[in-house]
Amino acid sequence: MKATNVADDVTHAAVRLFAEQGYANTSVQQIVEAAGVTKGAMYHYFESKDDLLFAIYERMLSLQKSHLDEIIARGGPVEDVLRTACVDVVETSIEFLAEGTVFFRSQHMLTEPRQQEVVRRRREYHDEFARLIQRGQAEGLYRADVPRAVLIANFFSDIHYLSHWYDPAGPEDKTLVAEQITDLFLTGIRRTDA
Template sequence: MAEEKTGRRRWPDGYDPQRTRSHLVSSALRLFEEHGFDRTSLQQIVGDANLTKGAFYHHFESKEDLLWRIQDEYLETQREGALAVVEKGGDPLDQLRALVQLSLEGVAEHRAHVAIFQQERRHLTGERLIEVTRKRDEVETIFRSVVQAGIDAGRFRSDVSARIVTFGILGMCAWAFQWFNPAGSLSIEDVADQFGAIVLDGLLQD
């Protein structure tokens, strides 16, 4: 990769829209997480990516549009993963364990996405907010359906609310972005095993 005298990135093999978009998203993720959405300017994003505002507006309508796309892409990966778990069928116990692992793997692989989703989604407005809320609710519904299936099948305790259990599981998994260290002594699989044990020990019918 080379640079023009203006400081703008110039790919040696020609303009690459996907690479340009990827650099803008990576810069936004880093800056939004470090400084917050409000305190990050569009100029800081393009400057950090070593690109121009023209390149930015080729891919995104605004800073809010970029925030929405970051959150939407993360939620879509979680939604697709959760759907794949339930579409396989099987014991609700195994499905719930797999969903816990899916959530924690999302935190490990997309930590900045999760942090920004938790801290910055209040800045979305209009249709963007509606769309992110819809996908978030879809993920919650998938989790809740598995918990309810376990209750209905007599695998989980009948004296718990599937809705409250679901909120507890998702909150516990999402908050791992605050403390999970990929370079630490525990792998995300180790954490998933322990979280799964905590959740399932509390849910299993005696």
Template structure:
């Protein structure tokens, strides 16, 4: 049972803790959620939380890292595919939108709360994000070198343009709105490619 008398979600303890933390961070904010709130919602003890996660910081980091791991795996698969660079970039550009929308709570929690991570964790997250962005940028640079994409706009600026749009999804996207995640992804990927075509 959780603190409010509802049954705790079934499943392995780490997943229950992550699910409870995600829900609470989304509803209340990271700083207004205590460790006690999380363990009560997950139906576990503080000892269990500290066994799997060293701190509330570690929970926040894992919420973001699991999304980034998924996105990195999918980007690597798109980038390594045997297809023209334009198709690989479009797949990657659309996929990061879809996976962000499908995990919007995780993404928004992170963007709102990253500054509350310890300096060491912030450094780790920046390194993880840099690896993703560098792989994405490499696709753009490949297309620029081969003449498929225009080369007068720096690849870094193109990456910032696309990811800036993604970081704002939480301010306007609604699952019950007029556009599906896939439609938003297709529009943003097409905008990116139109900006890159000679």
């Protein structure tokens, strides 16, 4: 029950340090010191510094994707499904705010193979999300006079931007904020002509 503590401790220390100082400005030495382990131990669990960064993404990506799958699986009116999906991804992004900070800043620091893997995983999420929008457009709920890429970007941008303004220590409740952001998005894309 303590076997994988090393991996966890290292991961947590890495997230914190990467978020505070950036990936490139954080040395492996700093990470293992903060985690209270030695370099050798760390390299026993992670192939490289790069691998550590990937592990951070992996955890968040898996979680959000499984949530989305589940929400869609539950079925229901597309508007409800979309709203639930949006609120969920904002909420989990707030829960993983440090991971998101690292993610959006340092994705490009990954080596090529892992970079590709991240892109692939994110595209899966993106495409599944896009199909919801598409269904809504087909039902005449959402604007079709704007490229779907713009509509989607309009929402995903908010996820990215959270770490630039949201303060977990501040007054705003994460669920409320998630609903507000979702509301602004859904209002913006609603079809109003007719």
